[in-house]
Amino acid sequence: MPYFFNTPEDRRAMLDAIGVARVDDLFDDIPAEIKLQRPLEVPPALSEVELERHMKQLSARNTAASESLCFLGGGSYDHFVPAVVDHIASRGEYYTSYTPYQAEASQGNLQVFFEYQTLISELTGLDVANSSLYDGGSAACEAVLMALASQPKRRRVVVAGSVHPEYREIIETYLINLDAELVTVSALDGGVSGDELAAAIDVETACVLVQQPNFFGALEDVDEIARQTHEAGAALIVAVDPISLGLLKRPGDYGADIVVAEGQSLGIPMQYGGPYLGIMACRETFIRKMPGRITGATVDRSGGRCFVLTLQTREQHIRRQKATSNICTNQGLMALRAAVYLAAMGPQGMRETAELCLQKSRYAADRLTENDRFELAFDRRTFKEFVVRDRQGRVTSLLDEAARQGVFAGVALGRWYPELDDCFLVAVTEKRTKADIDRWAECLANSEVGASAVHA
């Protein structure tokens, strides 16, 4: 086996030192009747050459969206990842270390997490950020739990139907075992209904969760939502697309109390859904209720600046069942990637990226709807994603056929919104060129022939 050291001589010497005859004797504590009496039924060992061949065969049976024309979104995007991000994240000192329990042996990671937290605060306009949660969905859920814990008498959670359906599903999964009520406000015309939202928020409401831009790519009236939420004394949680903040108002600037985000856009490969990055930032008042690791600055014995994990009395290893969350292992390496990404982009790069997304998605929407088979499903301002209705209502065959031509044209919405089963969600990142968009539009416009051929 490739990673062991012990030679037969080492083994002999070690067994002698221990004072047993055979390695098996070390397992004497395991009762014979529960020992496995056969080899595990897993495939035989592969050499590196064979493993690489096998993995390349598997890989060849996938069509990578990153290598094709990718217009897929819905929380995971084909944004550009500068080479510096991969380079830094592939340093063994980062990716083969662990949680900085021993601050003196982890100043590199700790400073990076402190910088990451600062960058997230700057990005969102909120006071404090933690050093990562699992993903955008579980971060949204943790935010809800944090809001409930902050006002324990209030047990109502109001969520906009235009929040990512998977995030909503996670919240539902978590809340079913807890004493809390989940109210979902419909979003029939591509955004949350203001009146319905107002009606849903009451004095029992602990928090309101909206997404900006929402799952359909559209902008919500966040100022009004913030006003309604705060009037009822509830906390406003906003899920954001970090890339959009190159142009859009920061949530802290319109009154969000807690911000969560899927950080995948910030330099993390799509890799079929993970590992990604759960971003969480909030107002200072929540800090002692926050989940996850928090890094703080302090001084050492000789007065020099250094960094430590702080406010650990919130955490499971100290507070056990009274902890603010059960999270232990987080997504540290993904936070590093996001920090390097944001450092490389800077204010100008973020602005340019956001503007390209905005302009190109507008162009794509115009281009596609030149064909009257397609129309925009909603009359709303959008950022980088928009919803298209296929007037022929054959979304699945349309998208499947485009995929066969190497164009990942969009995400069908019917599985989450039955009323939108003739619609699909399109994302356009800064990586798409005019030629890409033209090809995508033509591919969709010309698909009729293919579609009828399939059905024939």
Next chain:
Amino acid sequence: MRNQQATQLLFELSRPGRRAARMPACDVPKADLGELLPEQHRAKRPLPLPELAEPDIVRHFTNLSTLNMSVDTHFYPLGSCTMKYNPKRNERLASLAGIAGLHPYQPDATVQGMLQLLYELERMLGEIAGLEAVSLQPAAGAHGELTALMVAAAYFRELGQQRTKVLVPDSAHGTNPASAAMAGFDVVTVKSTATGYVDQADLVDKLDEHVAVFMITNPSTLGMFERRIGPIAEAVHAKGGLIYLDGANMNAILGITRPGDFGADMMHYNPHKTFSGPHGGGGPGAGPIAVTAALAPYLPGPRIYRDEDGAFSLVDAGPRSIGRVRSFFGNVGVLVRAYCYILTHGPDGLRQIAENAVLNANYVLSQLKDVVDVPQGERCMHEFVASAARLKAEKGVSAMDVAKRLLDFGFHAPTVYFPLIVPEALMIEPTETESKETLDEFVAALRQVLDEQVDTLKEAPHTTMCSRPNEVQAARQPVVSWS
């Protein structure tokens, strides 16, 4: 000499007008920004992010990285964390474009290789666990615990049983009781015996028909195999409860015994421990769970389905599923590495992992037992827990002092102060991917440390960039961002 160039904070290095990434010019007809984005939504000023040149960014993060200890550079016997070697082939293979470049919402027909990999991994993890069904969705061990406890809650809800309690040994990892609370259960702590086993009398005392789950770590957090796991599981099952196995210590028993064979109904893996996923400075990990057939219908969805022709698809998990616990499929990149690792080892290799991990730990124990107290005895599984309690009483030297001083010798410290039931705990897990020479050097260093002057220890470490950060100040007046 230690290079400190560019290791100030990014914000201190920033100069107006510098930049690294530059985006291409817009190649589509540009619409007026005001028309696309009403004033109300637009930021009034540029983001207050630092402005840096690319060479500065590289030097900054590269020089900072050298302030970390890591598995690639140091022996890292951090107990309970299984800091084994992270194979480089896994890194390369997980970043193949056909793996890393897949979008989670691609049509199933375009990800057949990925679905096959994940399907096969589910089967492998089921076989290693001795349990029928696997969900790869949870994002870390703690997330797996929570997911499995939600599965248990759904199971009892359907049975119409009011089971409100989860029993957790006092030696358990903090995530166990924290997960139980998040799943809505009341946590009841079960005592351990002086030698670190579950106190069976206390367990039986606390078992009743309101107990949903008994969470047990086996091998335990003391590095001991719970010999009486059979009767324990029987007692819990007899009252209608379920056994949850915290699989953090699977490295010690791969191919030797299986949780399903010793009574577990559900368990999580930590692929970032057992199956060599790099720990990433804190993560990512993954937390796949394995459960019995009776619990399978409650697992989160979607599930991977293989039809008679061998085609794979993602299917809805059905009405009894607890629903999602995470967006998208899961921490796939970590799972791919675990798959590569299992394939690299095969059945014999997996067993040899456990054998070498246990051999190495026992060897270190044999070389230290005359100078440190190891309350649970002369033998261990993959790790053991020493106590510095006597040292503390006699010389005033704490486990933390010993840990800090080891850093000066170029060794990462063991886990300290866990498990909570061992005073001044030093938890040492060498893993199988270390040589006898390294273990001998570590032993020699630790023996020397235990002999040193009290002041040398109290002021340690002496060779690192900082020493003994003021944690009290950090917590009292938190400074968690630069301003």
